[in-house]
Amino acid sequence: MNIKKHELKVHNSLSGKKESFQPLNQEYVGMYVCGPTVYSDVHLGNCRTFISFDMMYRYLMYLGYKVRYVRNITDAGHLENDADEGEDKIAQKARLEQLEPMEIVQKYTVGFRKIMGEFNALPPSIEPTATGHIIEQIEMIKDIISKGLAYEANGSVYFDVPKYQSQGGNYGVLSGRNTDELFHNTRELDGQSEKQSPLDFALWKKASPSHIMRWPSPWSIGFPGWHLECSVMSSKYLGEQFDIHGGGMDLKFPHHECEIAQCQAHTNHPPVKYWLHSNMLTLNGKRMSKSTGNTVLPQELFTGENDLLVKGFDPSVVRFFMMQAHYRSVLDFSNEALLASEKGFARLMDAMEKLDSLHSSSSISELDVEGWMSRSLSAMDDDFNTPILIAELFEAVRWINSISEGKLAISKEDLVQLSSFMKDMVFFVLALKSPAKSASTDKLDSAMQLIIELRRGARIEKNWALSDQIRDHLAQEGIQLKDGPDATSWFIQ
RNA sequence: GGUCUCGUGGCCGAGUGGCUAGGCAGAGCUCUGCAAAAGCUUGUACAGCGGUUCGAAUCCGCUCGAGACCUCCA
Incomplete structure (x- = not known):
């Protein structure tokens, strides 16, 4: 031990x-x-x-x-x-x-x-x-x-x-x-x-x-x-x-x-x-109470089947939202706050996915991984201050993005440290999960790859009318295309 | 009524006697056929009034406001 x-x-x-x-x-x-x-x-x-x-x-x-x-x-x-x-x-x-x-x-x-x-x-x-x-x-x-x-x-x-x-x-x-x-x-x-x-x-x-x-x-x-x-x-x-x-x-x-x-x-x-x-949880600034209707069940929160919610939220988003506040503070649930957390959570998860494809381009690091880990642990050691930990994790998100774009150098040792510490904190301590891909998304993905390929052909021919029509139509269905430098990816809004 | 906690920028939410929280939104830039998305950069703050202090948003007092417990409740 x-x-x-x-x-x-x-x-x-x-x-x-x-x-x-x-x-x-x-x-x-x-x-x-x-x-x-x-x-x-x-x-x-x-x-x-x-x-x-x-x-x-x-x-x-x-x-x-x-x-x-x-x-x-x-x-x-x-x-x-x-x-x-x-x-x-x-x-x-x-x-x-x-x-x-x-x-x-x-x-x-x-x-x-x-x-x-x-x-x-x-x-x-x-x-x-x-x-x-x-x-x-x-x-x-x-x-x-x-x-x-x-x-x-x-x-x-x-x-x-x-x-x-x-x-x-x-x-x-x-x-x-x-x-x-x-x-x-x-x-x-x-x-x-x-x-x-x-x-x-x-x-x-x-x-x-x-x-x-x-x-x-x-x-x-x-x-x-x-x-x-x-x-x-x-x-x-x-x-x-x-x-x-x-x-x-x-x-x-x-x-x-x-x-x-x-x-x-x-x-x-x-x-x-x-x-x-x-501490307690409030809903739209007020104590949850069945008698006043100011209440949301966890299941309703996931599905969005409650008049107080504009949509459903993934349990990990809710967990992330809770972890952004200190456990001894009153936390208020609202659509706006949840929506904001959902975006931040997606950015964090995006960086987590990039982690494994990162590589070291230098023997010298331009960032201080040791200091960052120590600050993160100090935050947790200070009465489990998860909001500060998360702030530090977002510092690392910036690093990960910059390394990924080749704008920041990191040594091999530091990269290993950074990666394993991020995973420990995000997946184990905070226990956040990337939204799982289901079998149906896999099938949809294969169909989308076909559409993207056809649209790529149109774009090569500079047939902007067709490529924009495809993109706009998909957007109406809630499917967002992202034209990157090398390839086009998609996600459901 | 009693006990206690809290009041931070457009929103959420940390922290602290002098030094960047962070997220979302906003702004600028990059990328892009154009967009969108994404990435990078970035401004605005500490309820009010007094006091202590070289210096307070941070300590003390009062005022106002919010909440918890005092009755089952995580």
Whole structure:
């Protein structure tokens, strides 16, 4: 195992600062990311989070770390609201679609994986499900009760936040909230009478008669509280202390705060060294919301079948677009921004294609490949700054074009370096893909070659009327001819 | 109401106490039968008002505006 020389810094939500990244176990990294709740189609915001962490996973591997990446599937269903009387979301959806709850779970799990695959996200090392870890969750609850930090009420079990605080716990470390303020700002909700304090949260809920997903426990037939699964599954697969825990900003409170409290109560030490949070995605400047219609599904984004979109966008274009913004910044989706990224992406991919046909014409380079690689890695080492990395990649695009035109000299060694580093960054770390050519494009290409050949004949005879007619007609069909110095090429607009 | 984040050129989006972000669009040039495309080059900026400083867009304060969380949410 050989970790590349680097000084990775990550923004830790616990301190609110960038910290030097030092894994607990040398070259091994444990990373846990809160996965999706599979009761409906993944929404684009989820995708951004998972794509951000996929990029980090890839970069850590690129650096030489051996990473175990765990991302859960929440399939046990959460309460519809915090009134404790809500219906299990998955059960509710099951009734709506007349399907078994696990059928719903399966359907949306498959859909989720398909979409993430299209975004070229690597599957996690382990993708555990909440329903597969009911026993472990019950065991953790038992332990927390035995430590006096949880109590049973009416078949449900709650975490005792005030007691946790009195015993030196720090509920609020992550989100920067203090419990007194929280207490005063918590709304009084019906059905909270079981709780001793409004800040307490459920570890186990007794199931109402209408609740379909249910399991036996020492306290009642019921289901686990929604914060518990992450504590249980992360500690099971990564240990009681691990390096990175990620998720969207909106999970910081209360979800991640509760996770910390549960683990602290259970093991008496903090579970996670670095908490990383990715920021939200907005659509046309506003939060995505199904109720206002301001929402786009990933699939719609690919096909363009949504009134808010002028056209569909390749998943790699979308990924590139996301990588052009830093993961901790709010990113706004709009047609204009996507269109601009699409053009930039095409230019980058064009240069990538030229890479293999480049040759060294000199023993001396007119450019500083070493310095460029080092700047690129510094950008990534600075809390995964992909926008800066991309800016550097475009510097290389200029070089590649100039070398290709014979206007810039590069040594053989530098060319090898440039080429392999570009490929590592573009295809592996950023995980962008050139739009694949299909069988039908191959056939079209052979037909186009014929047309181009015939038109070439017309041009040799200076029959401009005919050659322009061919070109204009194809242009109307959306096929653009490019007359280069040596040959004519084509592409679909 | 409470906690927090942000406000950059026509658009998107980095960064920083003094030194080019980058992409898209625009402009100029090259290539071309003419175009288109492509390539090369290139201008415009840091919400407002105060303060700290030799120097701030970058630090501090206030104002205005936007967003997140506080309730399921990546």
